Every structure is written in C-alpha cells, then in structure tokens.
Amino acid sequence: MDMAAERRVITVALGDRSYPVIVGPGVIDVAGKQVRRDGYEGKVVVVTQRAPKRFFGPRLTSSLRNAGLEPRFVLLPEGEKAKTWDRVSMLHDFFMGEGLDRWSPVIALGGGVVGDTAGFAAGTYMRGVPFYQVPTTLIAQVDSSVGGKAAVNHPRGKNVIGIFYQPKGVLIDTDTLATLPRRDLVAGLAEVIRYAAIADVRFYGWLERNLDGVLARDPARLTPMIRRCCALKAGLVEKDERDLTDIRALLNYGHTVGHAIEAAAGYGKWRHGEAVAAGMAVAARLAGIMGVLGSRSVARQISLLKRAGLPVTLRGVSTVKVLNCLKLDKKFRQGRMRFVLTEALGHATVFDGIDMGLVQRALTVP
Ligand SMILES: NC(=O)c1ccc[n+]([C@@H]2O[C@H](COP(=O)([O-])OP(=O)(O)OC[C@H]3O[C@@H](n4cnc5c(N)ncnc54)[C@H](O)[C@@H]3O)[C@@H](O)[C@H]2O)c1
Ligand SMILES: [Zn+2]
Numbered sequence: 254m255d256m257a258a259e260r261r262v263i264t265v266a267l268g269d270r271s272y273p274v275i276v277g278p279g280v281i282d283v284a285g286k287q288v289r290r291d292g293y294e295g296k297v298v299v300v301t302q303r304a305p306k307r308f309f310g311p312r313l314t315s316s317l318r319n320a321g322l323e324p325r326f327v328l329l330p331e332g333e334k335a336k337t338w339d340r341v342s343m344l345h346d347f348f349m350g351e352g353l354d355r356w357s358p359v360i361a362l363g364g365g366v367v368g369d370t371a372g373f374a375a376g377t378y379m380r381g382v383p384f385y386q387v388p389t390t391l392i393a394q395v396d397s398s399v400g401g402k403a404a405v406n407h408p409r410g411k412n413v414i415g416i417f418y419q420p421k422g423v424l425i426d427t428d429t430l431a432t433l434p435r436r437d438l439v440a441g442l443a444e445v446i447r448y449a450a451i452a453d454v455r456f457y458g459w460l461e462r463n464l465d466g467v468l469a470r471d472p473a474r475l476t477p478m479i480r481r482c483c484a485l486k487a488g489l490v491e492k493d494e495r496d497l498t499d500i501r502a503l504l505n506y507g508h509t510v511g512h513a514i515e516a517a518a519g520y521g522k523w524r525h526g527e528a529v530a531a532g533m534a535v536a537a538r539l540a541g542i543m544g545v546l547g548s549r550s551v552a553r554q555i556s557l558l559k560r561a562g563l564p565v566t567l568r569g570v571s572t573v574k575v576l577n578c579l580k581l582d583k584k585f586r587q588g589r590m591r592f593v594l595t596e597a598l599g600h601a602t603v604f605d606g607i608d609m610g611l612v613q614r615a616l617t618v619p
Pocket of ligand 1: 302304305331336365366367369391398400401402431437
C-alpha cells in the first residue's frame with residue numbers, strides 16, 4: 254500500500270468541532286504558528302510532566318514565543334495518580350492564578366495521562382477553553398489524543414469521571430518517540446496492530462513487512478504508521494463521536510480481556526498495551542474456536558504480536574482470576590458475554606451472547 258501518500262494533515266470532520274491532526278517530524282516547532290493561526294494570543298498554559306518537559310519543553314517554548322505567545326508550564330505527577338479530581342482542581346487553581354479567560358489556550362504535552370487530565374481541566378474551565386494536544390508517547394499519538402475523550406479516575410474506578418471535549422488541534426511530532434522507553438513503544442504498538450486488525454488489512458500487511466523498521470524507530474516508517482492510525486481513528490470518531498453505537502466500540506478489540514488481565518494481575522504490573530495484546534490474542538483464538546475466523550488469520554495475529562515483543566498468553570496470571578474479572582464487566586450477563594471479534598483481518602464485528610465456556614478455552618490455549 255502507498256503509505257508514503259498518507260496525508261500530513263488529517264482532518265477529524267465534526268462540523269464546527271472539526272480539527273486537524275498534524276503528524277510528522279519537527280511538528281513541535283510549528284505549534285506556536287498553529288495556535289496563533291487559530292487566532293489565540295497572550296498566555297498559553299502547557300500542562301506536562303517531568304520527562305516531556307525536560308525533553309521537549311525548550312522547543313515548545315521557543316515555538317510559542319516565536320509566535321508571540323507567553324507559555325506558562327504546570328507539572329503533573331507520574332502515572333494514574335495524576336488522573337484525579339484533586340489534580341484537575343489544582344489545574345483550575347493554576348488557570349485562575351494566571352488569569353486565563355475563555356480564549357486562553359491550554360496545551361497538553363506528554364502521554365495519555367497528561368492529555369486526559371489536561372483535557373478534562375480545559376474542557377470544564379469556563380465551560381471549555383481552547384485545547385491542544387501535543388502527544389509524546391505512541392499510545393497518546395495513535396489513540397488518546399484523537400477523539401475527544403478526557404477522563405480522570407474515581408477511587409472506585411478508572412476513567413469514571415469524564416467528558417467529550419474535542420481539541421482545536423493535535424500536533425504529533427514523531428521525533429518525540431526517540432526518547433520513549435522501548436517498553437512504552439512496544440506497548441503502543443499493540444494499539445497500532447489493533448487498528449489494522451479491525452479496520453485495514455492492507456495496513457496489517459504493511460505492518461508485517463515494516464515491523465523491524467518500526468521497532469528501530471525509523472522515521473520513514475513511524476510517520477506514515479501514525480498517520481494511518483489517526484486517519485482510521487478519525488473515521489470511526491466521525492461516525493460515532495460520543496460512543497453511542499457499535500462503531501467506536503470496535504476500538505475496544507482486545508480490551509475486554511485486556512482490562513481483566515490488568516485488574517487480575519494488579520494495576521501497574523502490565524502496561525495497558527501489553528494486556529491489550531494478550532486480549533487480542535485471546536480474541537483471535539476465540540474467533541478461531543467459534544469458526545468465525547480462519548486459522549491462518551488467527552496465526553497471523555498472534556505472530557505479529559509476538560514479533561513486536563508483546564505477550565500473547567496470560568503469562569502466569571491465573572485464568573480463574575481473569576474469568577472472575579470478566580464476570581464483573583458490564584458486558585457479562587448470565588454466563589454470556591459481548592466481544593469484539595475479527596471475522597477476517599481488517600474486519601471486526603461485535604458478537605453478543607458468547608458462552609463463557611468458549612472464552613475459558615480461548616484463555617487456556619497454550
Ligand atoms: N482518552 C482516551 O481516548 C484514551 C485512550 C487511550 C488511553 N488513555 C489513557 O492514557 C493513559 C496512558 O497513557 P500513556 O501510555 O501515554 O502513559 P503516560 O501518560 O503515563 O506516559 C508514560 C510515561 O512516559 C513519559 N513520557 C512521555 N513522553 C515521553 C517521551 N517522549 N520520552 C520519554 N518519556 C516520555 C511520561 O512522562 C510518563 O512518565 C491512561 O491513563 C489511559 O487511560 C486515554
Ligand atoms: Zn487501549
């Protein structure tokens with residue numbers, strides 16, 4: 254497939270909430286121009302964390318200053334504990350302290366934790382201020398920064414307190430992946446493989462052929478790959494902005510079992526992407542057992558995940574624990590469950606009423 258022809262700017266077309274997703278090397282350096290072109294001036298709050306601030310703060314600062322904007326940085330702590338109501342409130346205090354008004358932009362510079370927390374704070378401050386995403390992890394670049402979901406955690410559940418709030422722009426600088434720890438890069442690839450598996454068989458073939466270059470972080474491979482993912486996500490979000498039909502739900506491929514693994518192992522033990530990879534391997538096997546997906550396609554899914562260095566089994570997490578976590582899922586009812594399965598590579602469908610006995614078999618296959 255001609256991945257080189259993938260557009261540099263992808264539009265998420267949502268009427269008056271439409272916005273561009275700009276992907277490529279050096280994009281941070283044009284962030285200031287982009288914000289200025291949208292008509293904003295004066296103070297800009299950059300919500301970030303230690304690592305992205307250290308690596309990319311200086312470049313973002315010059316870019317904003319060169320466009321006549323005045324950046325103010327505010328730091329969030331690491332990990333899920335940053336995604337809390339208290340931190341949102343702290344951000345609101347900072348916005349007030351800086352005298353932000355309804356036309357003052359907020360920029361999230363970092364991974365999904367920063368994007369979610371900053372997006373929630375920006376979307377609720379004065380009923381919403383202009384918000385930009387500058388994602389710097391692979392997960393954030395291919396998934397969390399596009400689509401407008403922003404949520405923080407409640408002590409009793411992940412991502413329970415949230416809003417739909419579309420950004421004004423998503424600025425993806427592929428150079429930022431150079432400093433990302435390998436484990437995070439690989440975990441992000443699980444979401445990439447997911448897009449191909451549910452929506453684009455040609456992209457799947459491209460990934461099979463280009464995986465080594467992607468793992469070596471070859472910019473000529475990363476840029477078209479991320480563009481393709483954003484274009485696919487944009488297409489799904491345009492058809493189902495608020496996740497009301499089965500369309501956006503297809504993105505949950507591998508996630509039902511993935512979430513159960515994350516919970517059964519104890520949060521923080523597995524990276525989200527790793528658990529999703531194992532979840533997709535289980536879903537592929539389940540589709541195989543049900544006769545929905547051919548054995549060659551099952552094998553292709555498992556082999557690409559393995560080659561990427563991702564888990565395709567429960568890796569010691571107890572099957573019983575995973576099953577028990579699945580039974581707490583809202584998609585579980587009377588011994589049966591709803592799953593996104595692939596019927597062919599590049600085609601996913603929601604299946605209802607799948608017998609848990611079959612799920613158990615798919616979980617326990619070697
Ligand atoms: N809103 C959505 O649609 C959506 C979708 C998927 C995931 N998420 C959320 O995203 C979060 C996970 O995001 P994540 O995987 O990006 O993790 P993360 O945001 O915790 O980032 C991982 C770590 O990498 C550091 N980092 C960021 N960029 C770096 C870089 N370029 N080089 C070196 N270090 C860097 C961060 O500071 C952090 O310590 C979860 O909370 C999840 O719920 C949201
Ligand atoms: Zn995910």
